[in-house]
Amino acid sequence: PGAAASAEEPQDSQLFASLRGLLAERRRSLDIAPAAPASGYMATRDDLQSVLGALQSSPIETIQQNGRAVPRGIGHLKQDLLNQLREKSPEGQTPLLAEEDSDTIDLVGMLFDYIGQNLASHSSSRELIAKLQVPVLRSAISDKDFFTQRNHPARQLLNSVAEATQLWMSDDEADSGMVDTMTSMVDRVTNEFDGDLSLMEKLLDDLGKYMSQVTRRAEIAERRHIDAAKGRERLDLSREQANAAIARLLKRGKPAPMVRAVLEQAWTDVLALTLLRQGEDSQAYRRCLAVADQLMQIGSGSDVAKVDQTVREEVRNGLLQVGLHGDEVEGVVGKLFDPTSVEKKTSHTELAHALKSKARLGGDAAPVGKAAAESSIDAPATPLTAEEKEMVQRIRTLPFGTWFEFVTNQQGSVVRRKLAWFSTVTGRCLFVNQRGARSEEKTIEQLARDLVRGQIRLFKQESGNLIDRAWKAIMSKLQQFSGQPSLPASA
Numbered sequence: 001p002g003a004a005a006s007a008e009e010p011q012d013s014q015l016f017a018s019l020r021g022l023l024a025e026r027r028r029s030l031d032i033a034p035a036a037p038a039s040g041y042m043a044t045r046d047d048l049q050s051v052l053g054a055l056q057s058s059p060i061e062t063i064q065q066n067g068r069a070v071p072r073g074i075g076h077l078k079q080d081l082l083n084q085l086r087e088k089s090p091e092g093q094t095p096l097l098a099e100e101d102s103d104t105i106d107l108v109g110m111l112f113d114y115i116g117q118n119l120a121s122h123s124s125s126r127e128l129i130a131k132l133q134v135p136v137l138r139s140a141i142s143d144k145d146f147f148t149q150r151n152h153p154a155r156q157l158l159n160s161v162a163e164a165t166q167l168w169m170s171d172d173e174a175d176s177g178m179v180d181t182m183t184s185m186v187d188r189v190t191n192e193f194d195g196d197l198s199l200m201e202k203l204l205d206d207l208g209k210y211m212s213q214v215t216r217r218a219e220i221a222e223r224r225h226i227d228a229a230k231g232r233e234r235l236d237l238s239r240e241q242a243n244a245a246i247a248r249l250l251k252r253g254k255p256a257p258m259v260r261a262v263l264e265q266a267w268t269d270v271l272a273l274t275l276l277r278q279g280e281d282s283q284a285y286r287r288c289l290a291v292a293d294q295l296m297q298i299g300s301g302s303d304v305a306k307v308d309q310t311v312r313e314e315v316r317n318g319l320l321q322v323g324l325h326g327d328e329v330e331g332v333v334g335k336l337f338d339p340t341s342v343e344k345k346t347s348h349t350e351l352a353h354a355l356k357s358k359a360r361l362g363g364d365a366a367p368v369g370k371a372a373a374e375s376s377i378d379a380p381a382t383p384l385t386a387e388e389k390e391m392v393q394r395i396r397t398l399p400f401g402t403w404f405e406f407v408t409n410q411q412g413s414v415v416r417r418k419l420a421w422f423s424t425v426t427g428r429c430l431f432v433n434q435r436g437a438r439s440e441e442k443t444i445e446q447l448a449r450d451l452v453r454g455q456i457r458l459f460k461q462e463s464g465n466l467i468d469r470a471w472k473a474i475m476s477k478l479q480q481f482s483g484q485p486s487l488p489a490s491a
Helices: 001-029 045-056 074-085 099-117 124-130 133-144 153-170 176-192 196-250 257-278 283-299 310-321 326-337 348-357 368-374 386-396 443-451 466-481
Strands: 062-065 070-071 402-407 416-420 430-431 439-442 457-458
Touching: 001 099, 001 153, 001 466, 045 074, 045 133, 070 124, 070 326, 074 099, 074 133, 099 124, 099 133, 099 466, 124 153, 124 176, 133 153, 133 176, 153 176, 153 466, 196 257, 196 283, 196 368, 196 416, 196 430, 257 283, 257 310, 283 310, 283 326, 310 326, 386 443, 430 443, 439 443, 443 457
Parallel strands: none
Antiparallel strands: 062 070, 402 416, 402 457, 416 430, 430 439
């Protein structure tokens, strides 16, 4: 790492000069290099800082762009600067900017343009970034290390704020606490910055600590969703296995409606809960199956007296475990084992209805396995193509934590989602957003289909931070404009 950093330093130190040279080439090719008016007044750095200091506290104005109000860019700010400089110019003289200062303004403008292109067009974070235009410009004019030093406080702060807003503050998912915190920090810059970089260093440190807390909260939320998804799947699989066991049992006879209701509802939940807690090979699960078999004998007309007497207590305990109340349990047990009792006022039909309307173990679980074949959520509407099948196999090799971009509209807007977990058994995928909140629900098959169709795409993480990538892109664009070959630019 040290050697690599050292190798990049010469290119970093030459970046500003290289960019200025390319700007000059562009001006010459466009024949727009103006001649200085004879009566022009060359603004000093102090003049620039004085005017920019006044503009820094001004509200951010907007312009209409593609039917939307967006913050004015540095090109407009440059014009405002020249207009304000007229008041400082000797009478009759046109204010002029030194070529280096003019280039600095143009390059910082390109930097903010690049950042804006990486923000959602409707995002409120654009206004937040726009507020940093003047403070950053003041830093760049007074200290060219802004271009050449990656650890420059203004450069680092701009990068941190831009990346945070890009990842965490899209309008549809922005956390109000984060919006307030980021706004407060940026407002401190616009209200207090006077050229002393120590303020930016302090805010950069505060922002780093805050983002660490936010990231940690997101990790905790994501872990909870993963644990919940795994638990839900275990429950669903247990319920499916219990349903299948009871279905096989019911094929052996035609029990009375009351017994059928108990087996298909409450006792299926007892089986599922036992599977979940103790497993298929446990003595407890085998005993639950045996109790179900005993209940079938009752429901098939066998003498209740011949049924193992411990079954009554086991049924009572099992029904209590799955959430039936004491009076409901006693009513069910009484009807099963003492159907002729005149003390029992509730009819078989009423009890059967009560069992069917009772909330099931785990709520309304989604179908899995074979049952999922009939679910529109879990199964594709049509068979997968060869390309889609190949994509399924590719997805299964992806590590948890892989990021995707979901296209949300015809304009191509995207949201970023992390594949936090998927099941190798059911194929269900758990996606979360940047904050760790659960988002889209898909199966691997549905994900494969959307990937092939281009509705979802793998997100490719670019190397370097946002500002580094911006300088590289700006360098490449200027090189193409001037007819020079695009070369890798380290910044």
